[in-house]
Amino acid sequence: MIWIKRLGIGLVGILVLLGILLAVAYRSDLSSEAVNEKYLTPESQFIVVNGLRVHVRILGEGEPVFLLHGSFASLHTWDAWQQAMRPYYQTISLDFPGHGLTGPDSLKRYGIIDYSKLVQALAKELKLTQYHVAGNSMGGAVAMQLASDYPKNILSLNLIDAAGAPAADTLLMDSSAQKKTNSGGAWIFQVARHPIFSKLLVFCTPKFLFKMNMKQVYGDTNKVTDKVTTRYYELMLREGNRQATLDRLSQPRTSNIHFERLTMPTLILWGAEDQWIPLAQGKRLQQVLPEANLIVLDGVGHVPMEESPTETVSEYLSFLGVEVRKSYLHPSNQVAYAK
Numbered sequence: 001m002i003w004i005k006r007l008g009i010g011l012v013g014i015l016v017l018l019g020i021l022l023a024v025a026y027r028s029d030l031s032s033e034a035v036n037e038k039y040l041t042p043e044s045q046f047i048v049v050n051g052l053r054v055h056v057r058i059l060g061e062g063e064p065v066f067l068l069h070g071s072f073a074s075l076h077t078w079d080a081w082q083q084a085m086r087p088y089y090q091t092i093s094l095d096f097p098g099h100g101l102t103g104p105d106s107l108k109r110y111g112i113i114d115y116s117k118l119v120q121a122l123a124k125e126l127k128l129t130q131y132h133v134a135g136n137s138m139g140g141a142v143a144m145q146l147a148s149d150y151p152k153n154i155l156s157l158n159l160i161d162a163a164g165a166p167a168a169d170t171l172l173m174d175s176s177a178q179k180k181t182n183s184g185g186a187w188i189f190q191v192a193r194h195p196i197f198s199k200l201l202v203f204c205t206p207k208f209l210f211k212m213n214m215k216q217v218y219g220d221t222n223k224v225t226d227k228v229t230t231r232y233y234e235l236m237l238r239e240g241n242r243q244a245t246l247d248r249l250s251q252p253r254t255s256n257i258h259f260e261r262l263t264m265p266t267l268i269l270w271g272a273e274d275q276w277i278p279l280a281q282g283k284r285l286q287q288v289l290p291e292a293n294l295i296v297l298d299g300v301g302h303v304p305m306e307e308s309p310t311e312t313v314s315e316y317l318s319f320l321g322v323e324v325r326k327s328y329l330h331p332s333n334q335v336a337y338a339k
Contacts, residue, residue, distance in 0.1 A: 029239035036101055039076065039235065044101075049122045050109075055101035056094045056122070060086030063155065064128050066119055067093040070137025070163075070303070072213070072245070074100030074235050077136065080309030081316075088322050089132070094122065096139075098244030100235050110248035112138070112164070112255040116145040123153070134158035134316065136303060137277065141255060147264060148257045157266040158316055159292075161274050161302050164257060165281040166288055205242060207233050219273035219301035228306075259288045266292035267319040269312055271300035293319075 046053045057075050059082045067078040075093035082091045096115050097105035109118075119142065123131060132155045135143030140162020147154040210233040214224045236242060266289050270282035279296060286294040295315055297304050304312045314324045 028237075029242070030234060030237045032101070032103060032239055035234060035238040039074075039101060039231070047122065047125060049118055049125055051107075052097055052102065052105055052118070054094055054097075054118070054122065056092065057082065058090065058092050058126075059083070060088070060090045062089045064090045064092055064123075064126075064131040066123070066131055066133045066143075067091055068115075068119065068133065068135035068139030068142050069093070069096065069099070070135075070139050070161075071248075072099075072232065072236065073136075073303070074231075076100070076231060076235075077303060077306050081305050081313045084309070084313045085317065088317065089320070092122075092126070092131075094119075096142075098241060098248050100241075101238065103238060104240035104244035104247075108244075108247050108251070110244065111251060112141050112145050112253070115142045116149060119146055120150055120153070129153065130155050132156045132158070132320065134160065135162060136160040136305060138163050140164060141257075144257045144259075144262060145255050148259070148261050151261045151264065154264050156264050156320070157262065157292075158269065158319065159266065159282075159285060160269045160304055160312070161271055161277050161282070162268070162285065163277055164255060165277075165284040166257070166259060168284070205233075205237065210236070216275050217302040218307050219271055219299050220307065223307055262289055263291070265319075267316065268292050268294040269304055269315060270294065270296050271302055271304045271307070272296050272298050273300060274302045276302045 041057055043057045043059055045056055045058070047056050048054070055075065065085065067075070067081060069075060069077045074095050078091070078093045082093060085091050095102035096110075097103070097118070098110050115138075119133075123129075130153055133143040133146060135141070135158070137160075140159045141164030143157055143159065144162065144164050147157055207229070211224070211229050214229050214232065215221045218224050236245070268282055268285055268289075270279055272279055282294055282296070286292055297308060297311065300308050317324050
């Protein structure tokens with residue numbers, strides 16, 4: 001029976017080791033007050049929309065442009081774009097429920113359709129009848145849902161490494177196609193949906209996981225700074241956001257995008273090195289939106305507006321009709337797929 005005794009000792013050792021690892025990885029929530037103090041900007045405001053207190057940032061004057069962030073992100077991903085566009089347009093960014101400083105929604109309205117309704121309600125609150133929309137990743141899917149449901153309100157679309165490309169055999173996206181195209185190669189989505197590991201993420205969220213995540217979404221990992229990683233990390237630790245993320249990812253990823261309604265001018269920007277939503281999805285979007293122009297950014301990953309802000313915002317402003325002085329820009333390293 002010696003082997004049974006040794007087995008028991010081994011199991012106890014494993015349990016002790018797991019306990020130590022969990023204790024080291026444990027991270028408590030950060031209070032909303034503490035996170036607000038650090039990440040509110042001078043232009044930040046909270047606007048009640050559909051019963052939610054939504055963190056919104058509005059800069060500039062002119063025609064309005066909504067900037068919609070992706071999964072795990074916040075309105076801070078648009079920092080450089082909002083500063084660059086403020087002389088020409090009024091830009092409006094927001095933290096979706098379950099993200100950033102907005103925090104969780106008690107009704108768990110975290111779907112693509114929920115978010116599109118929120119943006120339209122915010123536009124109504126701001127008395128905006130028509131506006132441009134740019135969206136990255138999940139925000140791109142929200143932008144397309146918005147344009148599908150309210151086509152007369154949308155002046156133009158900018159889809160940046162957007163989720164939501166339709167399956168090859170249909171123009172009406174179903175939930176299975178949405179899940180397939182949105183997940184891409186992102187390991188964090190798989191972990192967050194796991195029945196056991198997902199529970200641990202609510203309490204055990206080590207920072208090194210976020211650093212790994214950032215290196216996966218950037219094409220040039222040298223651009224992954226500790227400041228950016230810390231921002232993503234601390235905003236996720238904002239009280240309620242981790243549970244909201246698990247609630248969001250456990251819901252069916254349904255949307256109801258009618259691509260034939262997306263006849264407004266459309267620009268598609270895509271990072272050639274995107275590991276989350278590969279370039280093939282961008283080319284698929286161009287196929288179903290034949291009037292759209294696809295620009296591929298060489299060496300760039302999943303968040304081009306954050307990784308390569310000068311180049312991408314200049315392309316977007318040019319698309320909107322603003323003549324940009326190239327002497328202010330870095331040399332371009334893009335490959336364009338003309339329509």
